[in-house]
Amino acid sequence: MSKIAILTSGGDAPGLNACIRSLVRTAIFHGIKTIGIHRGYDGMIEGDFFEMDAGTVSNIIQKGGTILKSSRSERFKTPEGRETAFQQLKKAGIEAVLVIGGDGSLAGAKYFAATYPIPWIGIPKTIDNDISGTDYAIGFDTATNTAMQAIDNIRDTAESHNRIYFVEVMGRNSGSIAYKTGISVGAEAIYIPETNTDLEHLFDVFERGWSRKKSSLIVVVAEGDEAGGAFAISKKVKEKFPQFDMAVCILGHVQRGGSPTCNDRVLATKLGVAAIDALLSGQKNIMVGEVKGEILYTPLENVVKRHLEITPAMTELIDILSI
């Protein structure tokens, strides 16, 4: 193995730069030349390649975003797009590809690997934390901490004005960010796609809170919740309790940026080293993850979207702590 390519694909997540640094430095340590691909699979199709050295990744471990830039490529979903990408990799003499991506990007890698002989290694990143084969994907820890800090700030102003806040967090179809963040901010209720949104229960929680003179109430809503998100839920609550002051805050892309937490930097660094180790030991077409603190290699074809399992005890916890 003398020349590899690395890219970041899909929505960005804090910790991508830490992982890029780890991949490049580990590859150079082992005498492997590293080519960076700009703009994800779109850049691969267009041959937007450049050579990386140890200096290219200096002083980036603490930075959000991705120095390689990213894209959600529609073209790579087509056989024609993947054929063009293969020709570009061949022309550049690339012997293996390492992609840091979410479930969509890893599925793209799987389809490519089924047709072409270049080996792939995937590394999981997504603030949604919905990829099988790893306890945590790069970016989730930072996103939850960012959301937590934002909601702490909202709690201050909610308290001052005796106001109810509905805060919507990201996660696409996953409630992972909402559940974890909601617990960490002491939310009165958490609504996620994995559980049934029972508004009668929410009304009871509010009445219970007011009866003991709570001066603020926070409801954390996952953007994918089946009741339709924070605006839709707040509207229904306003119809029931028109006398109360309510506000909605959509945290949005603020959760995708910022300096990665210590946990994300360490995870990204460990997965980068493990990915190069996997290549050197002859593994191919796998995703490297970490489960219970141990590195785990999962064939790309077995990597699927993971659904958050909500047990009755997890739901009860929210009820107990919001009295």
Ligand code: F6P
């Ligand atoms: O998958 C990460 C994520 O941030 C989701 O939580 C969100 O639904 C989506 O990406 C937003 O995508 P975009 O940046 O394309 O608007």
